[in-house]
Amino acid sequence: MTAPTLPSRFDPAEIEARWQRHWEAQRCFQAPERPQGPRFVLPHPPPNVTGVLTLGHMLGDTVRDTLARWHRMRGEATLWFPGLDHAGLATQVEVRRRLQKQGIRLEDLPREQVLAHVEAWKREHEARILEQIRAGGFSVDWSRYRYTMDDGAVRATRKVFVELYERGLIYRGERIVNWDPRLRTAVSDLEVEHAEEPADLLYVRYPWADGAPGGLLVATVRPETVFGDVAVAVHPEDPRHREALGRQVLVPLTGRSVPVIADPGVDREFGNGALKVTPRHDPLDFEIARRHPELAQPPSILSDDGHLEGDWVPSPYRGLDRDEARVTVSEALRAGGFVDRTERIVHSVGRSERSKAVIEPRLSRQWFVKVRELAPPVVAAVRAGTIRIHPPRWDLTFFRWMEALQDWCISRQVAWGHAIPVYYCAACAHEMAAESPPVGCPKCGASRLTQDPDVLDTWFTSWLWPFLALGWPEETSDLAHYYPTSVLVTGRDIMFFWVARMMMAGFAFRGAAPFSDVYFTGMLRDEQGRRMSKHLGNSPDPLDVVRNRGADAMRFALLFPNPVDQDGPFGEGTLDGARNFLTKLWNLVRFALPYLPEGSSPAAPPPLTTGSSLEDRWVVSALGRTLEQVDASLSAFEFTKAAGALYEFLWHDLADRYVEVAKEALSGQRGEAASREARATLLFVLDQLLRALHPMVPHVTEELWHALPHEGETLALAAWPRASEVRRDPEAEVAFEVVWDAIRTFRNLRAESKVPAGERPDAAVLPTGAEERGLLERELATVRRLARLGELCLLGSAAERPPSPTRSVTAHGEFFLLRPATVESGEAVERERERLTALLERTRARLADPGFRARAPPEVVAETEAKVRDLEDRLRRLADTVGEAP
RNA sequence: GGGCCGGUGGUCUAGCGGUUAGGACGCCGCGCUUACAACGCGGAGAUCGACGGUUCGAAUCCGUCCCGGCCCA
Numbered sequence: 036m037t038a039p040t041l042p043s044r045f046d047p048a049e050i051e052a053r054w055q056r057h058w059e060a061q062r063c064f065q066a067p068e069r070p071q072g073p074r075f076v077l078p079h080p081p082p083n084v085t086g087v088l089t090l091g092h093m094l095g096d097t098v099r100d101t102l103a104r105w106h107r108m109r110g111e112a113t114l115w116f117p118g119l120d121h122a123g124l125a126t127q128v129e130v131r132r133r134l135q136k137q138g139i140r141l142e143d144l145p146r147e148q149v150l151a152h153v154e155a156w157k158r159e160h161e162a163r164i165l166e167q168i169r170a171g172g173f174s175v176d177w178s179r180y181r182y183t184m185d186d187g188a189v190r191a192t193r194k195v196f197v198e199l200y201e202r203g204l205i206y207r208g209e210r211i212v213n214w215d216p217r218l219r220t221a222v223s224d225l226e227v228e229h230a231e232e233p234a235d236l237l238y239v240r241y242p243w244a245d246g247a248p249g250g251l252l253v254a255t256v257r258p259e260t261v262f263g264d265v266a267v268a269v270h271p272e273d274p275r276h277r278e279a280l281g282r283q284v285l286v287p288l289t290g291r292s293v294p295v296i297a298d299p300g301v302d303r304e305f306g307n308g309a310l311k312v313t314p315r316h317d318p319l320d321f322e323i324a325r326r327h328p329e330l331a332q333p334p335s336i337l338s339d340d341g342h343l344e345g346d347w348v349p350s351p352y353r354g355l356d357r358d359e360a361r362v363t364v365s366e367a368l369r370a371g372g373f374v375d376r377t378e379r380i381v382h383s384v385g386r387s388e389r390s391k392a393v394i395e396p397r398l399s400r401q402w403f404v405k406v407r408e409l410a411p412p413v414v415a416a417v418r419a420g421t422i423r424i425h426p427p428r429w430d431l432t433f434f435r436w437m438e439a440l441q442d443w444c445i446s447r448q449v450a451w452g453h454a455i456p457v458y459y460c461a462a463c464a465h466e467m468a469a470e471s472p473p474v475g476c477p478k479c480g481a482s483r484l485t486q487d488p489d490v491l492d493t494w495f496t497s498w499l500w501p502f503l504a505l506g507w508p509e510e511t512s513d514l515a516h517y518y519p520t521s522v523l524v525t526g527r528d529i530m531f532f533w534v535a536r537m538m539m540a541g542f543a544f545r546g547a548a549p550f551s552d553v554y555f556t557g558m559l560r561d562e563q564g565r566r567m568s569k570h571l572g573n574s575p576d577p578l579d580v581v582r583n584r585g586a587d588a589m590r591f592a593l594l595f596p597n598p599v600d601q602d603g604p605f606g607e608g609t610l611d612g613a614r615n616f617l618t619k620l621w622n623l624v625r626f627a628l629p630y631l632p633e634g635s636s637p638a639a640p641p642p643l644t645t646g647s648s649l650e651d652r653w654v655v656s657a658l659g660r661t662l663e664q665v666d667a668s669l670s671a672f673e674f675t676k677a678a679g680a681l682y683e684f685l686w687h688d689l690a691d692r693y694v695e696v697a698k699e700a701l702s703g704q705r706g707e708a709a710s711r712e713a714r715a716t717l718l719f720v721l722d723q724l725l726r727a728l729h730p731m732v733p734h735v736t737e738e739l740w741h742a743l744p745h746e747g748e749t750l751a752l753a754a755w756p757r758a759s760e761v762r763r764d765p766e767a768e769v770a771f772e773v774v775w776d777a778i779r780t781f782r783n784l785r786a787e788s789k790v791p792a793g794e795r796p797d798a799a800v801l802p803t804g805a806e807e808r809g810l811l812e813r814e815l816a817t818v819r820r821l822a823r824l825g826e827l828c829l830l831g832s833a834a835e836r837p838p839s840p841t842r843s844v845t846a847h848g849e850f851f852l853l854r855p856a857t858v859e860s861g862e863a864v865e866r867e868r869e870r871l872t873a874l875l876e877r878t879r880a881r882l883a884d885p886g887f888r889a890r891a892p893p894e895v896v897a898e899t900e901a902k903v904r905d906l907e908d909r910l911r912r913l914a915d916t917v918g919e920a921p
Numbered sequence: 922g923g924g925c926c927g928g929u930g931g932u933c934u935a936g937c938g939g940u941u942a943g944g945a946c947g948c949c950g951c952g953c954u955u956a957c958a959a960c961g962c963g964g965a966g967a968u969c970g971a972c973g974g975u976u977c978g979a980a981u982c983c984g985u986c987c988c989g990g991c992c993c994a
Contacts, residue, residue: 229994428925428926431925432993436993439993439994528992564990595945596944598934601934608946612946615960616959619957619960621956622957625956625957629955679935679945682945783962783964786963789951792951792952870941873941881977886978890978
C-alpha cells in the first residue's frame with residue numbers, strides 16, 4: 036500500500052510561500068469582469084504609505100480574508116480591492132523627520148524637491164507594505180490595485196471638489212482653525228488630541244483706565260496673548276462685575292485701553308469670572324468679538340510658526356517663541372505688579388496628532404466643507420438598518436458624532452497632497468473652481484491665473500475610496516458590477532475620519548450607501564495589556580511573526596481565543612495556542628493518510644444508516660452541528676465564535692474522541708465493511724473540516740486537502756460545506772454521550788485511586804435503565820479499550836453489585852473498579868456524596884418555596900423535581916454501594 | 922464635564938433571568954496508547970468588583986458607588 040505521506044513536522048514557511056505563489060499565478064482571487072449571481076465586495080482600507088503595516092492591519096486583513104474566502108467558496112463573485120493611501124500630512128511629517136536627520140529642513144526646500152523626496156519614500160514603503168499583505172496570504176485582487184494619488188484619484192478628487200464648490204457646500208472663510216505651528220498648517224478638529232496637562236493660571240490685574248485704584252482681575256493660562264486683547268468680558272448676570280461694565284481697563288504691558296463688555300459666553304465659574312478677549316487666538320473670544328462689532332479689529336500677534344509678531348506687540352517681546360514669551364511675559368507682569376496670584380491647575384490641552392505640538396487656535400483663511408448638509412441620508416440609513424454597524428454598540432457613538440458635525444477644514448499648508456483646484460484671476464481677482472486648469476478668466480478674459488497654494492486633507496480623497504477605487508469618475512464596468520460594496524472592516528479609530536465620511540460621500544456622489552455593513556475590530560494589546568505602539572516597541576513587525584510562526588498561526592491567533600471585536604492581548608502565548616492547533620490538524624491528517632491510500636475515492640458523504648457504527652453516526656452529526664454554528668457565527672460577524680466552534684470540534688470531538696474510538700474500525704479489526712465505512716467517514720469529516728477552516732487558515736488547509744484524496748484544483752475555490760446536507764443524528768449524539776460518560780467515569784476512577792497507567796483493572800457497570808444497558812453492551816469493547824480496563828462485566832441487577840469501594844454513580848449508571856480499596860477511592864466517594872448532598876439540599880429548598888411552585892413556569896418546576904429525584908437516586912445508590920442505609 | 926465599553930479561578934475569556942458557572946493558558950499528578958510531549962488522561966483552583974433593589978429565582982435586569990480602558994468637549 037502506497038500511502039501519501041506528510042513530513043512529520045509542519046513547516047509553514049515553505050508551504051505558505053508555495054500556495055501564495057500558486058494562488059497568485061492562477062489568479063484565483065481576480066474577480067470576474069462580468070460577474071453572475073450574488074456578489075461580495077470588500078474595500079481594503081488603503082494603508083498609509085507613511086509606515087509599515089502593524090499587527091492591527093493584519094487583524095483587519097484576517098477578518099476581511101475570512102469573509103472574502105468564505106463568500107468566494109459559497110460561489111459568490113468576490114472582489115477584495117487593495118490600495119494605498121498617500122497620507123499627505125502624515126507622510127510629509129515622516130519625510131521631514133528623515134530629512135532633519137540629514138540636517139535638511141523640509142521648509143527650506145522648493146516644492147518640487149519636497150515632492151521628489153516624498154516619491155522616494157513612497158516607493159520604498161509601498162514595496163514593504165505589499166510584501167506584508169502577500170505574506171499574510173490575503174486574497175486581494177492585485178489586478179485592481181489603486182493608489183489615492185494616481186491619475187484617477189486626482190480626477191475624482193478634483194471633480195468632487197468642484198461639484199461641492201458649485202453646490203455651495205465648499206467655501207473659503209476666515210475662521211479660528213487648529214493651527215500646528217510646527218508643521219505650519221491648519222489641521223481638522225479630528226486631528227487634534229486633547230489631554231489633561233498642568234498649567235499656571237495667572238490672576239492678572241487690568242487697572243482701571245480712569246486711574247481709579249484697583250482694577251479687574253482676569254485669570255489666564257496664556258498671558259503671552261495679552262497683546263492681542265481687545266476687551267475684557269464678564270457674564271451679564273454676574274453681580275461681582277456689574278459695576279465694571281462699560282468701564283475701560285488698561286491692558287498690562289501695553290497701556291492700551293479696552294472696554295469691559297458683557298457676554299453670556301463667559302464661564303462665571305472659571306477664575307474670577309472675567310475673560311480677556313483675544314479674538315484672533317481663541318475660538319470663544321472670536322465668537323464674542325463677532326457679537327461685539329464695536330470692538331477693535333486686531334492684527335495677528337502670533338506668526339504661523341508661533342512667534343510673537345505685529346504692531347500690537349511691544350518691541351521687547353516681538354519675535355519671541357510662544358513658550359519663551361509665556362515665561363517672559365509672566366515675569367514682566369509680576370515685575371509690574373499686575374499678578375495678584377498664581378494657581379497651578381490641570382486643564383485640557385490640544386495637541387496636533389502628527390507633530391504633537393500644542394495646537395494654536397488661529398484666525399486663518401481656509402477651505403471648509405459643510406458636512407452637516409451631507410449627513411441626513413447617512414443618519415437615516417444607519418437608523419433604518421440599510422447600513423448595519425457591528426458590533427452594534429457603536430451606533431450610539433456614531434450618531435452622537437454625526438449629530439454634532441462641525442464644518443470640515445480641508446485645506447492644508449503643506450506640499451504633499453492633492454492641489455486645491457481653485458484659480459484666481461491675477462487681473463480681476465475672480466475665483467473659480469475647475470476640474471482642469473482654465474485657460475483664461477471667464478469674467479475679464481485675462482490670461483494670468485494663479486492656483487490656490489494649498490493642498491487638500493488626505494481624507495478628502497480617502498472618503499471617495501469605495502467608488503474611486505472601482506474607477507469613478509469613469510462609469511466603469513467594475514463600478515456598475517461591484518458598487519455598492521458589501522462590508523467595510525476597519526478599526527474604530529477611524530470611525531469619524533473615514534467611515535462616516537465615506538458614507539456621506541457615497542450618498543452625495545453615488546446616491547447610495549458605499550457598503551451595507553461596517554465591522555469594527557478591537558485594538559490589539561500586548562500580553563501585559565498595554566496598547567501596542569511603536570513607542571513602546573511592543574508592536575512586532577507582522578513579517579517577523581509570519582517568519583517565526585507562519586501566517587496561518589498569526590491569523591488564527593488573531594481570531595481566537597480573544598474576541599476580535601474587543602481590545603485584547605496578543606503575543607507569544609496566543610501564537611503558541613494557534614500553532615498547537617495547526618499542528619494538531621496536521622497530525623490528524625497524518626494519522627488519517629495511511630487509511631486513505633492513493634486511488635481512494637474523493638470525499639463524499641458516507642452512506643450512514645441507523646445500523647452504522649455509533650461513532651460514525653455521532654461524528655458526522657457533530658460535524659453538522661459545528662458547520663451550522665460556523666455559518667451562523669460568520670453571518671453575524673462573530674469570528675471568534677466560528678473559530679472556537681471549529682477548534683472545539685477538531686480537537687475535542689474529532690481527535691480526542693472520534694479518532695480514538697474509530698481506530699479499531701479503521702484498522703480493519705472490526706471487519707472490512709466497518710473499515711470501509713470508518714474510512715469514508717473520516718475522509719468526509721476531514722474534507723469538510725478543511726473547507727470550513729480554509730477561510731481562516733488557508734495555507735495549511737490547502738496543503739492538507741491536496742494530501743488527501745480530493746476533487747478539484749484548489750481548496751480556495753472549492754465549495755463551502757453545506758451544513759444542511761450533513762446527516763444529523765440526535766439519537767446518536769445522546770447515545771455517544773452515554774458511552775463517553777462511562778469512559779470518562781472509569782478514567783476518573785483510575786486516576787482517583789492511583790491505578791498505574793499500564794494496569795488494566797477489571798471493572799463492572801450497572802446501567803441505570805434498559806437503554807443504557809443495550810448501549811453499553813454494544814459498545815463494551817470501546818469502553819474497555821479507551822478506559823484501559825481488563826474484563827468489563829455488565830451487571831444484571833442491583834443485587835450483583837460488587838463490594839468494591841472504587842466506584843462512582845452518574846445519571847447513566849454505577850461504575851466499579853474491581854480492585855482492593857485504597858484511601859483515595861474512599862475519599863473520592865465521600866467527596867462526591869458531600870457535593871451531591873449540598874446540591875440536593877439547595878434544590879429541595881427551591882422546591883419547598885411556595886412562591887416557586889406558584890410563579891415559576893411548570894416546565895421549570897418539573898425539571899427541578901426531576902433533578903431532585905435524580906439526585907436522591909444517585910445518593911441512595913452511592914450509599915447502597917458503600918453499604919450504608921440511605 | 923458628557924458618553925461608551927469592561928470588571929467571572931493566577932492570567933485571558935464564554936455565559937447575559939432557572940446551568941452542578943464552561944473553555945484556553947499557567948499550575949499539580951500520572952504517562953499506558955496504531956497521528957500528535959507543540960501530546961494524552963486526570964486534578965486542584967471562582968462567595969461572577971461593592972452595596973442596595975426588582976423577581977418565586979440574579980453572574981445575568983435596575984439603581985448607586987468603586988476600579989480599569991477608550992471616545993467626545
